[in-house]
Amino acid sequence: MRxxxxxxxxxxxxIGSCSALFAETTVNAKVDRTEISEGESVQYTxxxxxxxxxxxxxxxxxxxxxxxxSSGTSSNYSWINGRTEQSKQYNxxxxxxxxxxxxxxxxxxxxxxxxxxxxxxxxxxxxxxxPQSPNVPPTRGRQRAQxxxxxxxxxxxxxxxxxxxxxxxxxxxxxxxSMKFYYRVRLLANPEPRIPQRTGFWAEDLGQWRTDQxxxxxxxxxxxxxxxxxxxxxxGTQTIGSAEMNAVVDDGxxxxxxxxxxxxxxxxxxxRRLTLKSDPVKVVTLPLPEAGxxxxxxxxxxxxxxxxxxxxxxxxxxxPVTMHIKISGVGNIKSIAIPKIPDLxxxxxxLAGDNEKIExxxxxxxxxxxxxxAFIPKRAGSYMLPGLRFVYFxxxxxxxxxxxxxxxxxEVTPSKDRYASQVQNVQTNRIDLTAKDIRxxxxxxxxxxxxxxxxxxxxxxxxxxxxxxxxxxxxxxLTGQRHRERLLSDVGFRRLRQARKLADHRxxxxxxxxxxxxxxxxxxxxxRSVIDYFADRYNLPAFGLTADKIREYAVGKQSDVLVGELxxxxxxxxxxxxxxGGSEKTQMARLWEGAKRLIVELEKTx
Amino acid sequence: MRRLLALLLLLLLxxxxxxxxxEDFEEGVRLYDRGDFTASxxxxxxxxxxxYASAPLYYNTACAYYKxxxxxxxxxNFRRAEKMTPDDEDIRTNLAFVKxxxxxxxxxxxxxxxxxxxxxxxxxxxxNQYFLISFVACALLFAFLALKRTGVxxxxxxxxxxxxxxxxxxxxxxxxxxxxxxxLVDEGVIVVEQTEILSGPGSEFELQFEGHEGLTxxxxxxxxxxxxxxxxxxxxGWVKTSAVEKI
Numbered sequence: 001m002r003x004x005x006x007x008x009x010x011x012x013x014x015i016g017s018c019s020a021l022f023a024e025t026t027v028n029a030k031v032d033r034t035e036i037s038e039g040e041s042v043q044y045t046x047x048x049x050x051x052x053x054x055x056x057x058x059x060x061x062x063x064x065x066x067x068x069x070s071s072g073t074s075s076n077y078s079w080i081n082g083r084t085e086q087s088k089q090y091n092x093x094x095x096x097x098x099x100x101x102x103x104x105x106x107x108x109x110x111x112x113x114x115x116x117x118x119x120x121x122x123x124x125x126x127x128x129x130x131p132q133s134p135n136v137p138p139t140r141g142r143q144r145a146q147x148x149x150x151x152x153x154x155x156x157x158x159x160x161x162x163x164x165x166x167x168x169x170x171x172x173x174x175x176x177x178s179m180k181f182y183y184r185v186r187l188l189a190n191p192e193p194r195i196p197q198r199t200g201f202w203a204e205d206l207g208q209w210r211t212d213q214x215x216x217x218x219x220x221x222x223x224x225x226x227x228x229x230x231x232x233x234x235x236g237t238q239t240i241g242s243a244e245m246n247a248v249v250d251d252g253x254x255x256x257x258x259x260x261x262x263x264x265x266x267x268x269x270x271x272r273r274l275t276l277k278s279d280p281v282k283v284v285t286l287p288l289p290e291a292g293x294x295x296x297x298x299x300x301x302x303x304x305x306x307x308x309x310x311x312x313x314x315x316x317x318x319x320p321v322t323m324h325i326k327i328s329g330v331g332n333i334k335s336i337a338i339p340k341i342p343d344l345x346x347x348x349x350x351l352a353g354d355n356e357k358i359e360x361x362x363x364x365x366x367x368x369x370x371x372x373x374a375f376i377p378k379r380a381g382s383y384m385l386p387g388l389r390f391v392y393f394x395x396x397x398x399x400x401x402x403x404x405x406x407x408x409x410x411e412v413t414p415s416k417d418r419y420a421s422q423v424q425n426v427q428t429n430r431i432d433l434t435a436k437d438i439r440x441x442x443x444x445x446x447x448x449x450x451x452x453x454x455x456x457x458x459x460x461x462x463x464x465x466x467x468x469x470x471x472x473x474x475x476x477x478l479t480g481q482r483h484r485e486r487l488l489s490d491v492g493f494r495r496l497r498q499a500r501k502l503a504d505h506r507x508x509x510x511x512x513x514x515x516x517x518x519x520x521x522x523x524x525x526x527x528r529s530v531i532d533y534f535a536d537r538y539n540l541p542a543f544g545l546t547a548d549k550i551r552e553y554a555v556g557k558q559s560d561v562l563v564g565e566l567x568x569x570x571x572x573x574x575x576x577x578x579x580x581g582g583s584e585k586t587q588m589a590r591l592w593e594g595a596k597r598l599i600v601e602l603e604k605t606x
Numbered sequence: 607m608r609r610l611l612a613l614l615l616l617l618l619l620x621x622x623x624x625x626x627x628x629e630d631f632e633e634g635v636r637l638y639d640r641g642d643f644t645a646s647x648x649x650x651x652x653x654x655x656x657x658y659a660s661a662p663l664y665y666n667t668a669c670a671y672y673k674x675x676x677x678x679x680x681x682x683n684f685r686r687a688e689k690m691t692p693d694d695e696d697i698r699t700n701l702a703f704v705k706x707x708x709x710x711x712x713x714x715x716x717x718x719x720x721x722x723x724x725x726x727x728x729x730x731x732x733x734n735q736y737f738l739i740s741f742v743a744c745a746l747l748f749a750f751l752a753l754k755r756t757g758v759x760x761x762x763x764x765x766x767x768x769x770x771x772x773x774x775x776x777x778x779x780x781x782x783x784x785x786x787x788x789x790l791v792d793e794g795v796i797v798v799e800q801t802e803i804l805s806g807p808g809s810e811f812e813l814q815f816e817g818h819e820g821l822t823x824x825x826x827x828x829x830x831x832x833x834x835x836x837x838x839x840x841x842x843g844w845v846k847t848s849a850v851e852k853i
Contacts, residue, residue, distance in 0.1 A: 438700045442662035445631045449659050454789050457737035470748035477752040
């Protein structure tokens with residue numbers, strides 16, 4: 001029996017192990033940079049791989065220390081060589097509202113009833129550094145010459161101005177913000193600038209602080225300038241906030257003869273701390289004209305060129321060919337989207353990647369953005385990959401312009417892969433009847449069944465009953481075997497099991513003697529059947545079993561009434577055998593009936 | 607007398623119905639021979655629509671659909687026929703032949719995996735056949751155990767026990783595998799030239815990918831007019847019910 005249980009367990013385990021495997025879903029988050037300067041932005045991306053089929057739009061809401069701008073989603077699905085990859089990316093542009101180590105908290109996503117947490121990330125936001133003191137142009141001699149004047153600081157000795165190169169621009173057209181610090185006094189420490197708020201603009205730094213000298217209103221100044229390229233994201237009047245600058249200047253209280261060595265330690269010699277603030281700057285952003293806007297315009301503004309090339313022109317079915325689409329020029333390169341890829345029925349397409357190279361020439365943002373678009377041919381043949389269109393708005397010409405790439409011919413040969421080669425003679429989704437044909441029809445309708453009928457083996461009760469049959473058979477055989485073994489080994493049990501059978505046998509013999517009117521033999525046989533039955537029931541030797549011994553054994557095992565009847569019957573037998581004159585047949589028959597009934601009654605008390 | 611007549615009629619009804627279905631079946635074959643595949647498919651489909659089913663009926667209907675240019679319906683009916691008689695070489699060959707015209711090579715890619723190959727191997731027998739094998743092996747196993755207990759086959763050792771137990775487990779597992787694949791799981795096939803597989807049950811949801819005629823999938827759920835399908839490699843998506851025929 002134990003073996004049967006073990007077999008059943010093994011069977012259940014084997015069945016359980018056959019269940020299908022499930023694909024894993026992974027969620028990750030990343031930033032493109034972990035250290036930025038104040039005023040810069042980081043791209044925060046949440047990527048879901050696996051089952052991203054039932055996700056709603058993701059909203060980060062308000063984040064402490066960050067301004068959040070969604071920059072769209074992207075999805076990738078690919079079936080290549082039997083493997084499927086599915087991923088979805090949510091992109092956000094995060095702009096810090098203060099300096100220091102800022103955290104991007106973890107987010108919990110629920111996908112298919114399971115929860116996934118993104119990792120918490122941190123980004124270091126550095127204050128914008130001014131050039132080091134030795135680089136500041138004012139010469140020491142010049143400062144010393146001005147020492148007598150330093151005690152009377154004029155409000156014109158330090159100035160902070162923010163200006164833009166143009167105050168009216170189109171959406172996504174560059175406007176260059178200049179933050180310039182003028183000073184004509186001795187600085188005792190590096191000034192600490194505070195970049196203005198630039199909400200509504202996509203910002204791109206145009207290098208580090210640049211120092212120079214300049215004459216303003218007839219006065220000579222040392223200057224430090226920081227330029228930033230701004231790209232307005234929406235039409236309307238945008239305001240660039242005030243910039244601030246904290247500076248510690250020598251007001252005469254700093255009178256250390258060894259001042260040369262003490263520069264940079266204003267706390268020792270005093271000095272005067274000043275905070276300068278620039279005026280806000282307004283920029284009017286014009287919407288892009290609707291007139292003449294092509295349907296495939298993707299929002300690019302500037303002046304661009306486009307080229308397209310492929311890594312190979314001879315491929316096999318199901319082998320990807322990568323088209324490198326290169327868009328270069330002047331404008332907000334980062335915001336450029338891939339040109340629309342036309343539907344190609346003979347190819348599967350997916351975006352394999354993109355990269356960008358930013359250049360800042362003469363304070364103008366430009367560069368190159370390259371998209372790698374994979375084309376996977378479904379069938380053999382000669383194909384033209386179409387020329388792509390890229391539409392942009394040229395703010396100088398105030399018109400939309402289109403650049404196109406050349407068509408590229410590719411030769412697709414049948415694949416060595418047996419599955420792909422099966423479809424090489426199929427040009428479309430239509431069935432090609434000229435190919436080898438299907439096998440012919442069946443001529444007999446066969447056995448009809450109900451449409452919804454399931455096989456008998458699909459019924460759990462049928463399976464349970466059928467599989468239990470061998471088990472039950474085994475149990476029956478096992479029980480019978482044990483019974484036989486006990487009969488052989490246990491004499492008392494064997495006599496008990498055979499007592500009734502032997503008694504019936506002897507009574508039958510007595511009946512024949514009754515019919516033959518052989519009274520002596522009849523009484524003797526009846527007496528023997530009853531005595532032997534009793535002896536077999538209680539595993540006693542039949543020889544010498546007297547009335548007294550019967551009474552002694554029967555105490556507590558049989559009712560007194562039955563014992564009395566038994567003894568009475570034995571007495572009648574003795575009387576019949578030994579009494580002279582013989583017995584009447586009816587009396588003998590009554591005795592026989594009594595003996596039979598008595599054995600039945602004794603059997604009931606087992 | 608009337609009762610007797612009614613009883614006779616009741617007994618004759620199935621054979622009368624069979625005769626009618628057989629007539630339509632033969633008419634469908636004749637139409638096919640004449641090259642009128644669309645009419646042949648309609649005639650054979652009418653027999654199925656009456657509630658009848660047999661492997662040859664599904665097989666012939668599938669052939670007619672294929673010839674009439676309906677790849678999706680052809681695959682659906684070949685699969686139904688295959689479920690009934692998985693060891694029929696004609697059905698397996700024609701199904702494989704027809705599947706090569708599917709744009710989405712999902713089924714082909716599936717066969718690359720070890721599990722799929724095992725599944726294909728197991729699918730060559732009907733679940734009832736697997737049951738018979740496992741039941742006979744199980745009965746022999748317990749019979750052998752009983753004989754061993756009684757000492758009749760004591761000299762045989764334990765090898766037959768392990769062998770019979772292994773046959774029982776393997777064939778029972780195969781039976782459950784095939785039952786699950788063919789009867790316990792709903793299957794669907796795309797019957798339109800091209801349809802969108804969406805991320806949710808509605809046109810407002812995002813496009814996951816495009817499925818083409820003949821693409822088969824496991825139907826997991828239904829909401830409104832959309833089926834949630836489990837495609838190859840565990841890819842899920844919602845398909846319009848009007849573009850799908852359940853197998």
